[in-house]
Amino acid sequence: MSIIIDETHESSAQSWVQSANRMDGDFPLQNLPMGVFRTDMRHPPRPGIRIGSSVLDLPALLETQSVRLGEHEQVALRQTTLNAWMALGRRSSSALRRSLFELLHERANARTREAVAACLVPIEDCTMLLPASIGDFTDFYTSIHHARRASEAVRGEATLHPNFQSIPIAYHGRSSSIAVSGPPCHRPYGVTGATSGYRPSEKLDFELEVGFYVSETAYGKLPFTVDEADRHLFGFCLVNDWSARDIQRWEAFPLGPFLAKSFMTTTSAWIVTAEALAPFRVAPAAREPDAPPLAAELTSAAHASLGAIDLSLTVTLQSRLMREAGMPGMVIARPNFKDQYWSAAQMITHHASNGCSLRSGDLISSGTVSGPEREDSGCLLERTRDGQSPFTLPSGESRSYLSDGDTIAFSGRCTREGFRSIGFGACVADVVNPPA
Amino acid sequence: MSIIIDETHESSAQSWVQSANRMDGDFPLQNLPMGVFRTDMRHPPRPGIRIGSSVLDLPALLETQSVRLGEHEQVALRQTTLNAWMALGRRSSSALRRSLFELLHERANARTREAVAACLVPIEDCTMLLPASIGDFTDFYTSIHHARRASEAVRGEATLHPNFQSIPIAYHGRSSSIAVSGPPCHRPYGVTGATSGYRPSEKLDFELEVGFYVSETAYGKLPFTVDEADRHLFGFCLVNDWSARDIQRWEAFPLGPFLAKSFMTTTSAWIVTAEALAPFRVAPAAREPDAPPLAAELTSAAHASLGAIDLSLTVTLQSRLMREAGMPGMVIARPNFKDQYWSAAQMITHHASNGCSLRSGDLISSGTVSGPEREDSGCLLERTRDGQSPFTLPSGESRSYLSDGDTIAFSGRCTREGFRSIGFGACVADVVNPPA
Numbered sequence A, B: 001m002s003i004i005i006d007e008t009h010e011s012s013a014q015s016w017v018q019s020a021n022r023m024d025g026d027f028p029l030q031n032l033p034m035g036v037f038r039t040d041m042r043h044p045p046r047p048g049i050r051i052g053s054s055v056l057d058l059p060a061l062l063e064t065q066s067v068r069l070g071e072h073e074q075v076a077l078r079q080t081t082l083n084a085w086m087a088l089g090r091r092s093s094s095a096l097r098r099s100l101f102e103l104l105h106e107r108a109n110a111r112t113r114e115a116v117a118a119c120l121v122p123i124e125d126c127t128m129l130l131p132a133s134i135g136d137f138t139d140f141y142t143s144i145h146h147a148r149r150a151s152e153a154v155r156g157e158a159t160l161h162p163n164f165q166s167i168p169i170a171y172h173g174r175s176s177s178i179a180v181s182g183p184p185c186h187r188p189y190g191v192t193g194a195t196s197g198y199r200p201s202e203k204l205d206f207e208l209e210v211g212f213y214v215s216e217t218a219y220g221k222l223p224f225t226v227d228e229a230d231r232h233l234f235g236f237c238l239v240n241d242w243s244a245r246d247i248q249r250w251e252a253f254p255l256g257p258f259l260a261k262s263f264m265t266t267t268s269a270w271i272v273t274a275e276a277l278a279p280f281r282v283a284p285a286a287r288e289p290d291a292p293p294l295a296a297e298l299t300s301a302a303h304a305s306l307g308a309i310d311l312s313l314t315v316t317l318q319s320r321l322m323r324e325a326g327m328p329g330m331v332i333a334r335p336n337f338k339d340q341y342w343s344a345a346q347m348i349t350h351h352a353s354n355g356c357s358l359r360s361g362d363l364i365s366s367g368t369v370s371g372p373e374r375e376d377s378g379c380l381l382e383r384t385r386d387g388q389s390p391f392t393l394p395s396g397e398s399r400s401y402l403s404d405g406d407t408i409a410f411s412g413r414c415t416r417e418g419f420r421s422i423g424f425g426a427c428v429a430d431v432v433n434p435p436a
Helices: A058-064 A071-077 A083-087 A090-104 A110-117 A144-155 A226-231 A245-251 A301-306 A320-324 A344-352 B058-064 B071-077 B083-087 B090-104 B110-117 B144-155 B226-231 B245-251 B301-306 B320-324 B344-352
Strands: A034-038 A046-051 A054-057 A120-122 A127-129 A137-141 A169-172 A178-180 A189-191 A198-200 A208-214 A233-240 A265-267 A312-318 A330-333 A363-365 A407-414 A427-432 B034-038 B046-051 B054-057 B120-122 B127-129 B137-141 B169-172 B178-180 B189-191 B198-200 B208-214 B233-240 B265-267 B312-318 B330-333 B363-365 B407-414 B427-432
Touching: A046 A058, A054 A058, A058 A071, A058 A110, A071 A083, A071 A090, A090 A110, A090 A233, A137 A344, A169 A344, A169 B169, A189 A245, A208 A312, A208 A344, A226 A233, A226 A301, A226 A344, A233 A344, A233 A407, A233 A427, A265 A427, A344 A363, B046 B058, B054 B058, B058 B071, B058 B110, B071 B083, B071 B090, B090 B110, B090 B233, B137 B344, B169 B344, B189 B245, B208 B312, B208 B344, B226 B233, B226 B301, B226 B344, B233 B344, B233 B407, B233 B427, B265 B427, B344 B363
Parallel strands: A137 A363, A178 A265, B137 B363, B178 B265
Antiparallel strands: A034 A046, A034 A127, A046 A054, A054 A120, A137 A169, A189 A198, A208 A233, A208 A363, A233 A265, A312 A330, A312 A407, A407 A427, B034 B046, B034 B127, B046 B054, B054 B120, B137 B169, B189 B198, B208 B233, B208 B363, B233 B265, B312 B330, B312 B407, B407 B427
């Protein structure tokens, strides 16, 4: 495991891009997340770096020769997705970060500033796209608080299944319906019982999750340690794994969720790199004293002290009525990613433990992130006990599950004394009725 | 639904490619399955058509101008995968079939034969590759006989879960570990209980399945009928969905199988097109009298009479001892694909019913194909009652699950009075111990 905190994390560093220096902004000089954007249909999509309210066009930057990178690295940054870039691994990621930090730092000279400024595109002129061609999408189930409360909501008992503390549970998700923040979520139709017929889901839910993109692991290479796995972490994003609880309940035996999840998954556009997150690494949540012994491949001393990430999350709900009345959204949960029972590196380790290869650009997600308290539930199944305990919005409306016109917005922010706070940008979508 | 039987299905038609005319061959003139092959590393992979013991190089054929196709069609056949070709739909598929039938028919003139013969590559000079870049792999569970016997093996009761006859159950599979027939299956490692530790699976199983590649469906286009779904069927192959039953048992609650399946999936190399299969369409298996009412979108009169495919399958097991003693493999099951409770078109319909898009080149598989009798079980979980009723090989060895050195080979063949029989080619792999 290599977690490097260097001058790119210095809290006092400012950028000559003034919008990056707002204290409440998600994208200061210390963040530099990567994404893929397009400005118009005449130009192909291309990789960019977010800085303040601008996007740094990386292929354009390469043309200015202000940044020194190897030929493979330059080729990778000229693709329409970041898959090839992710395949190059952490060394390239670190080198790019250090170069960009210098170019965008307020101490950069006038000639550099001029050259780089010409490659900045205002965010409002950019359409953000999926940052990678996602070969496989895997969704885990790693919050012990979610597992207990979901069990309570579904089975009436807040008990853990015996496997939960033994291995990180997961299922394969659907790649084709992953979309970047923005487009609406169409309420899915489906069959919810033997005599239900085919009709719109009445239990549409969100799931607050943290996703991460990985670099390739070899097929059949065993054992694969948690420290090795950590090196395959490229970067993180927010994920809304929309779920139709009534469809899920009917279909999920014996093979798990299928159509209850596949209709849409929303992700934030920017990948906050593992490098940017280095200062926010913390010890994973304590294991429960009665937890069964772990497989040897899932342990490491370094992981035990720095395997998790201190990332505060919020879920905001705004109904159509609230929006029309000019009321702000209501924050309905504030969990933290550090409370997951299993870390991102443990998820990768487990994923590869049977010999299965991961490909660069695969997206892995944490499963619902829920805090210890019910008020910090990462989904409504838990929060409302499957609709049995609705809550009230400031508009006076009641919610057990999502209504048409509701907007669900996630945010994520890493904060630590002595470091500049960084954020994840938007992961937002409205619920709409499907077209006739 | 359009199922066209025309002169390309005439049983008397012979090819000037003599190896295609062997009565027991899988690849006569009436078949013409598509695949992607490569001859050496200097030339890129390219689409080909199997005829007898040769592969017709399609990009080379286009150069000869013996076949008239539109520009889009020509571009699609010059790619390294068939995704773009599949996207063009059934009209292009039919047109290509008719052209190739003429070019390869014994009545073709000498000049045509000469031009086409120059594009034939002996199969032994070809390395077969995945025919498509598989965006998503979905695995169904559609044999009622499998569902009952698997339930008996796992839960002690041969009962159906109430959802089985209401909707075709499925889960998302793993794309990255799908391989074309040939490479060995590495016995997976995993955790199989709270105190098991991490060790090789002791219950490695095969699953005999029939897969199909589809063409794109639109996101959110509802309702999507079973007749429309049938038009998105590009073609079929054999699939071995290798399964580790002990890993599966421990991990599968509540989200279904994950590492128990993701370590490898083997497919046959050739896609037998929906057009080639037209004469073998039959009525789906009768629905059980007490089945709950179906969702309206899953019904159609045409489907009720021709929705299934009469495809005889065999599973052959040969142990290392048998191989070394020169003994042939033992046929351990002979189920038929027509006995599945849900058809391929119904699987597509259900898949798209929540609004989820399918992409051209997605692979969907039927789940285990098992016949009514235990002797025609498409996996060992059923056949041996999860290892409780082992069977004996001709070598005197006993099998409850697979041993290292075992070879599992599938074959598939469509036969009907008055029509030329066609086959699917090999879907074969050895079980090996993973490298140290």
